[in-house]
Amino acid sequence: MSLPQNWRRQAGRYRLQGIKCQNCGRMSLAPRSICPRCHSTDIAPHQFSGKGEIYSHSTLYQAPAGYQAYIPYTVALVRLEEGPLVSAQLTDVDTDQVQIGQKVEMVTRKLREYGDEGLIVYGYKFRPVLKGE
Amino acid sequence: MKGNSREVYVVGIGQTAVGEHWEKSLRDLAVESILASLKDAEVEKVEALYLGNMLSGELAEQEHLAALVADYAGLKGSEALKVEAACASGGAALRAGYLAVMSGLYDLVLVSGAEKMTDRENGLVTSALAMAADAEFEAVQGISFVALNALVMRRYMHEYGFKHEDFAGFAINAHHNAAGNPQAMFQRPISEEDFLQARMIAEPINLLDSSPVADGAATLLLTSGEVAKSISTHPVRILASSVATDTIALHDRDDPLFLQAASASAQKAYKQAGVEAEDIDFFELHDAFSIMSALSLEACGFAPRGQGVGLAKDGEISIEGRIPISTRGGLKGRGHPVGASGVYQVVEVVEQLRGQAGLNQVQEAEIGMAQSLGGIAATAITHILARES
Amino acid sequence: MENYRGNGRGIMIPNREVGIVGYGAYIPRFRIRADEISRIWKDGEESLHLEEKSVAGLDEDTATMAIEAARNALERGRINPGDMGAIWVGSESKPYAVKPTATIVAEALGSTPHLNAADWEFACKAGTEALQAALGFVSSGMAHYALAIGADTAQGRPGDALEYTASAGAAAFLVGPGEESLAVLEGSYSFVSDTPDFFRRPLQPYPEHGHRFTGEPAYFRHTLQAGQYLMEHLGTKPQDYACIVLHQPNAKFPERAARLLGFSEKQFRPGLLVEVIGNTYAGSSPLGLTAYLDQAQPGERVLMVSFGSGAGSDAFSFRITEKIRKNLAPLPAVQDYISRRREIDYATYARYRGKLNYG
Incomplete structure (x- = not known):
């Protein structure tokens, strides 16, 4: 992915800033100009809390180019407490301890590096909640 | 069905074996299946080719694939378009060919699907296939x-x-x-x-x-009901x-x-x-x-x-x-x-x-x-x- | 000079009260034990008295650690990220040699674009010089809040004595007006000289150090001078302090320096983390300060003296206020990060720290 492609997405990637439809209340991490539920175009930025729970998870032993140095790593669909699902990696977990329903929180980590000379891509990941509610 | 549509038939099929084809390139595979389908139907000339392919750009560094394949299959001059819908590219090509015949635009249309995946190492193929998902919100993770x-x-x-x-x-x-x-x-x-x-x-x-990464090409020859009955003894209707x-x-x-x-x-x-x-x-x-x-x-x-x-x-x-x-x-x-x-x-x-x-x-x-x-x-x-x- | 409150010889006293409004720590989850390192390298360096040190994971670097420490600091201070006047990151392990870490942190916090963001470098005291500058920036009225961070994923050459200590961690201080502060600055002082005890040339992965030369002429001279000089000019004595926090390159140096300055074990113990997390370089004395603040009581005083090779020490005297009592139960304390540990072996450590040559 090119420098501008990554740069453009930083608000969402670095701090989980998404959107909320001002008409029907639907939220998502990915910005959209038209609400997929009610088709309103009245969409505003929305900051997610970063808290959620694991909806599903998978540990990869075969990875796409650029991610092979991290094998094995665990990815998940995380149900944010505000409602939407987010696709993300889990971090600071022992792969055999991950469970559906587990409470997780967002952290900002390295997603990948474009070699030793290229861009370092940072973004959200989720880890088990460090300190209670 | 709306309007004055026509019935569409398959009158020819062709396919290469599926596997690792070290000796054959993407165009070779596509051409092989096209020629097999023409032979199967005993047809020599068609009006259009709709070619399903997902990853020729990424894996073979070749886009503009349909014109290339048409030329090598002896179809130079005819309509030829690549159709892409990730893993459904083959189905999408058939959809395009179906529309062309059903609408009355053409009487003889080839629908091919071709892919050459085994030339590349695993990581690149894995990242290429991930392009079927959302690059900026799934693959990047x-x-x-x-x-x-x-x-x-x-x-x-x-x-x-x-x-x-x-x-x-x-x-x-x-x-x-x-x-x-x-x-x-x-x-x-x-x-x-x-x-x-x-x-x-x-x-x-x-x-x-999991299904395996593989090379292969397959082709269908489509035609209208009228033509089908005149050239084929065993037409199959869509x-x-x-x-x-x-x-x-x-x-x-x-x-x-x-x-x-x-x-x-x-x-x-x-x-x-x-x-x-x-x-x-x-x-x-x-x-x-x-x-x-x-x-x-x-x-x-x-x-x-x-x-x-x-x-x-x-x-x-x-x-x-x-x-x-x-x-x-x-x-x-x-x-x-x-x-x-x-x-x-x-x-x-x-x-x-x-x-x-x-x-x-x-x-x-x-x-x-x-x-x-x-x-x-x-x-x-x-x-x-x-x-x- | 009418507003100048120093002594003309380095003592820094702000014109109006400033202090620490929020603080946050971060320590990665992985640990390698000293005896695991000496299992591989048998050169008698075990005498450094460390139990274990923290190791950054594959997806961590100075920026990610700084971000988490900063988020903790902002949450504790309960301020809007957009109100930040400056974000300054002190580190010697920058993810990019050219390109600020501070802008990454600022973007992640949501503080961009109306602020100053920059990186600071002075070996292990890069974090405290950022803190000193932030205190000055706020007290001058040029910013209402400024964030100073010390963070490092330190590197030691395989087999070098530094391998037992060089670790990873970050601490962040949200600096603001005295009336909002949980710790108010009484004064600061820096003592510097050109002393080549430890350095790293451009494009070199690992630093060089002067072995015993890093002790008396470097660490001890600067640390002791800075601490003594500040106390002298503030009119304070060791017994006035509940705690002293020093730079912690190993377990022996800070203990000896604290005693030479006239402090007891009771005073240096709360801010001494090196035995269980190693030397976090620019994060070292700042992390010690956060550990003390986790247990500080109103009215207490703390003296912090950093040390950075090359060389210099920054000394700070803070007074704890009632604001320290804010109920912040959900925020992770330093102890939470210390007890969250996953032990790794030397091979995993070598992989995580990029010490494997893939050819």
């Missing part, structure tokens, strides 16, 4: 396409209480049928033991839950053709365990064909992963939700079963050259309806269905075909 399917499978197992071994029947059936198809990549049956011991790729998906879409990203779905587009596309096709699910004699579904077989069976009305896996356990998907699937091996056993698979499926439906499926022949097969899925069924393309009696 290191989530491979296998992993997306694994996320669905894990949740499915959690919600409905299945274990991994419950899915073994899909792979066993596919390999069994592939062993009867000389064009298939895998020629040996597998046991439940093999399935359970296969190498893990993305938990809970192991190697034998009763229905339909496409539906869903969110490309799994996380945008209200219900990630139901393939909404697969269901919508099947329902539209049933309506167009004037049939019900029970009327389908066999189903070439998109078994890229065993979980996709289960979800496709549910989406298309062959099993209630949460019970698609049960069909594999009870043997209902075998050649003699209630709803045979992957009768020539499917994506799992025949192999999954992604952009070509949708065309292979329909070539195989035609083989069955012509009674040319050899060891895999479904007895008295009259109506067959093929469904090609792009991404996690973000694109679903269904075709129903029938033997002309």
Whole structure:
């Protein structure tokens, strides 16, 4: 992915800033100009809390180019407490301890590096909640 | 059907063997299948080529593929377009060819699917396939396409209480049928033991839950009813053709365990064909992963939700079963050259309806269905075909 | 000079009260034990008295650690990220040699674009010089809040004595007006000289150090001078302090320096983390300060003296206020990060720290 492609997405990637439809209340991490539920175009930025729970998870032993140095790593669909699902990696977990329903929180980590000379891509990941509610 | 549409027939089929073709390039494979289909129909000249392919740019550094293939297949001058819809590219090419004939624009149209995947190392192929998902919100997280399917499978197992071994029947059936198809990549049956011991790729998906990366090309020759009857002794009619879409990203779905587009596309096709699910004699579904077989069976009305896996356990998907699937091996056993698979499926439906499926022949097969899925069924393309009696 | 409150010889006293409004720590989850390192390298360096050190994971670097420490600081201070006047990151392990870490942190916090963001470098005291500058920036009225961070994923050459100590961690201080502060600055002082005790040339992965030369003429001279000088000019004595926090390159140096300055074990113990997390370089004395603040009581005083090779020490005297009592139960304390540990072996450590040559 090119420098501008990554740069453009930083608000969402670095701090989980998404959107909320001002008409029907639907939220998502990915910005959209038209609400997929009610088709309103009245969409505003929305900051997610970063808290959620694991909806599903998978540990990869075969990875796409650029991610092979991290094998094995665990990815998940995380149900944010505000409602939407987010696709993300889990971090600071022992792969055999991950469970559906587990409470997780967002952290900002390295997603990948474009070699030793290229861009370092940072973004959200989720880890088990460090300190209670 | 709206307006003055025409009926569309398949009068020629061609395919290369699926596997690792070290000696053949992408264009070689496409041309081989095209020439085979023309020979099968005893036709020399066509008006258009619709070529399904997903990854020629990424894996062969070649775009503008349709013009290239048309030239090398002796079709220089005719209309030639590449059609891309990720893993459903083959189904999408058929859809385009179908529209061209149905509308009355052309009388003789080639539909090909071609893919060359084994020239590249695993990591690049894995990242290329991940392009079927949302690049900026899924792939960037290191989530491979296998992993997306694994996320669905894990949740499915959690919600409905299945274990991994419950899915073994899909792979066993596919390999069994592939062993009867000389064009298939895998020629040996597998046991439940093999399935359970296969190498893990993305938990809970192991190697034998997954269709293999492969090279291959397949071609259909389409024509109108009038021409079909004049040139073919065994034309197969396309009763229905339909496409539906869903969110490309799994996380945008209200219900990630139901393939909404697969269901919508099947329902539209049933309506167009004037049939019900029970009327389908066999189903070439998109078994890229065993979980996709289960979800496709549910989406298309062959099993209630949460019970698609049960069909594999009870043997209902075998050649003699209630709803045979992957009768020539499917994506799992025949192999999954992604952009070509949708065309292979329909070539195989035609083989069955012509009674040319050899060891895999479904007895008295009259109506067959093929469904090609792009991404996690973000694109679903269904075709129903029938033997002309 | 009418507003100048120093002594003309380095003592820094702000014109109006400033202090620490929020603080946050971060320590990665992985640990390698000293005896695991000496299992591989048998050269008698075990005498450094460390139990274990923290190791950054494959997806962590100075930026990610700084971000988490900063988020903790902002949450504790309960301020809007957009109200930040400056974000300054002190580190010697920058993810980019050219390109600020501070802008990454600022973007992640949501503080961009109306602020100053920059990186600071002075070996292990890069974090405290950022803190000193932030205190000055706020007290001058040029910013209402400024964030100073010390963070490092330190590197030691395989087999070098530094391998036992060089670790990873970060601490962040949200600096603001005295009336909002949980710790108010009484004064600061820096003592510097050109002393080449430890350095790293451009494009070199690992630093060089002067072995015993890093002790008396470097660490002890600067640390003791800075601490003594500040106390002298503030009119304070060791017994006035509940705690002293020093730079912690190993377990022996800070203990000895604290005693030479006249402090007891009771005073240096709360801010001494090196035995269980190693030397976090620019994060070292700042992390010690956060550990003390986790247990500080109103009215207490703390003396912090950093040390950075090359060389210099920054000394700070803070007075704890009632604001320290804010109920902040959900925020992770330093102890929470210390007890969250996953032990790794030397091979995993070598992989995580990029010490494997893939050829």
